[in-house]
Amino acid sequence: MTFYIPHDSSALALGAEQVEQAIRDQALLRGQDIHIIRNGTRGMTWLEPLVEIDGPNGRTAFGPVAPADVPGLFDAPDSHPRALGPVEDIAFFARQTRLTFARCGLIDPLSLEDYRAHGGLAGLRAALDMDPAQIVQTVTDSGLRGRGGAGFPTGIKWKTVADCAGPQKYIICNADEGDSGTFADRMLMEGDPFTLIEGMAIAGIAVGATRGYVYLRSEYPQAILVMNAAIEIARAGGILGDAVLGTGPAFDIEVRVGAGAYVCGEETSLLNSLEGKRGVVRAKPPLPAHEGFLGRPTVVNNVISLASVPVILEKGAAHYAGFGLGRSRGTIPIQIAGNARFAGLFESGFGMTLGALVDDIAGGTASGRPVKAVQVGGPLGAYFPRALFDTAFGYEEFDGAGGLIGHAGVVIFDDSADMLSQARFAMEFCAVESCGKCTPCRVGAVRGVETIDRIAAGDPAAPDLLADLCDTMREGSLCALGGFTPFPVMSAITHFPEDFTSSKEAAE
Known part of the structure; x- marks a missing residue:
């Protein structure tokens, strides 16, 4: 029997290691030969740990599985109460259009053989048969935009770097996934790391860069382990090194671990941190595309942006743009x-x-x-x-x-959420996470927390003061942290005024 057990952080947090040990113990007790593959997650957190068994009719999913459920997987898997059928038939999964995440949870993340068998490296091989300018044009025509925040067109960024002269260029992957409620970058790196490596190699060929860095947050220890292992395997397999796939230009990648500062998700703060400096925002211009890492032309893209490139090169711009x-x-x-x-x-x-x-x-x-x-x-x-x-x-x-x-x-x-408390959290978050570079963010967020507390206390002048302060933050901040903090604060006041009224009445 072949078992697939996720090695993704969410599955580990929900007991995947204990489930694996229970499966091994049960197989030993029965004298049965088994093969265990630690795959990535399929992305359905409420079903984790999601175990799949590969049988004569394909893979059958079971979840969420606890150690107590394991004996039944051996006795009567077809009638097991946790049986879900093929993952592809689960409604949540079946309604998706999986392009970037097509292999995630399907393959062994650290098997190049598995990766190739499921279409891996097809995009890189296509890129090696194209001129760099054609690669850039293909990405531009696909309509791919930055998946990390601002939605800036990826092809335009690449063309800017490609057109810049310089003795050295860089591809920087922003894997500092710090937003609450986000985990796509981590899931991709832990479940299909070669896709990111392939996308970065294509970007390097397109713009003439020979070095790449993955700036990965320290809070993702599992992703760090998987990415470092995958890079070593990719080097040994000829994907990275002096000649990409044996015929292409040189390109190599290194993982750099950040200390977890939220502001380092902003590209110029990230570059400062990558250079060993304090993580504070840089004034623009110059843009990173002109003077980025170590003052050289640099592409800075999010994990998902870069991981989407291989399928674009494999299937064509029109397919993706469709x-x-x-x-x-x-x-x-x-x-x-x-x-x-x-x-x-x-x-x-x-x-x-x-x-x-x-x-x-x-x-x-x-x-x-x-x-x-x-x-x-x-x-x-x-x-x-x-x-x-x-x-x-x-x-x-x-x-x-x-x-x-x-x-x-x-x-x-x-409906039990208190939106005044949520607004205060957003402003306090900015105050705590500010890099201190600019006054609207550094000082404005602190004054904002105080003003929200005045609203809660029933001060009739406080709402207008907060609106003016938010305008100042939006217009004067050098990065998204201070500029976007007014979004949650003012939307909470605008759309949920009853939460602020009730707080005022309670104070009175």
Whole structure:
């Protein structure tokens, strides 16, 4: 029997190691030969640990599995109470369009043989048959935009670096996934690391870079282990090194571990940290594409942006651009978290409404209470009430509704949530995480917390003061931290005024 047991952080946190040991113990007790593959997660957190058994009719899923459930996996798997059938038939999974995450949870993350057998390296081989300018044009035509926050067109960034002269260029992968409710970067690195390596190698060929760095947060120890192991395997397999796949230019990658400062998710702060300096934002210009890491032309892309490149090169720009709406092309890995009945990663083409995602895909709240608010875009994203649930998942669409997609983390709140407390948390988060570079962020966030406390105490002048302060932060901050903090604060006040009124009345 072949067992697939996730080695993803979420599965480990929910007992996957204990389940593996129980399977090994049971096999030893029965004198039965087994083979265990530690795969990535399929992304359905409420079913973890999700165990799959490969049988004559394919893989059957069981979940969530506890050690006590293991004997039944050997005795009568077909009638096991945890049996789910093939993963591909589970409704949450079947409704997805998996392009970037097509192999995640399907393969052994550290098997190049598995990776190749499921289409890996096809994009890199295609890139080696193209001129660098053709690669850049293909990425541009696909409509791929940054999946880490601002949604900047990836092809434009690559062309800027490709057109820059310099003795050395760099590809920097921003894996400092710090937004609350986000885990797509971690899930990809732990479940399909060669996809990221392949995407970075393609980027290097396209712009003339020979060195790449993965800036990975220290809070992801499992991802660090998997990425370092995958890079060593890729070197030994000829994917990285003096000649990519034996015929291409030189390109190599190194993992650098950050200390967990939220502001280092901003690209210029990241570059400072990568250079061994204090993680503070840089003034622009110059742009990192012109003077980035060590003052050289540098591509800085998010994990998902780079990991989406191989499928674009493999299937073509038109195939990828065929998904989505408006200027938001391709697929987006939406991370469902918070008070959700079905939490996990859902990859889909842009265009699904927020209401369909929350009510249908996520199944509403885990508590069974009504959904009150949804925050999209991490701790700096706006709180959307049900009145805005018809907003389509697209960059411009969310911007037009007063929010942002950011890293596509969706955090669901039920009707017991106190939005004044949530607004205070957002402002306090900025005060704690500010790098201290600019006054609106460093000082404004502290004054903002004080002003929200005045609102809670019933000060009638405080709401207007807070609005003015938020305008100052938005206009004067050098990075997204201070500039976007007004989104959750003002959206909480605008859409949920009753929470602020009740606090005032309680104070009186």
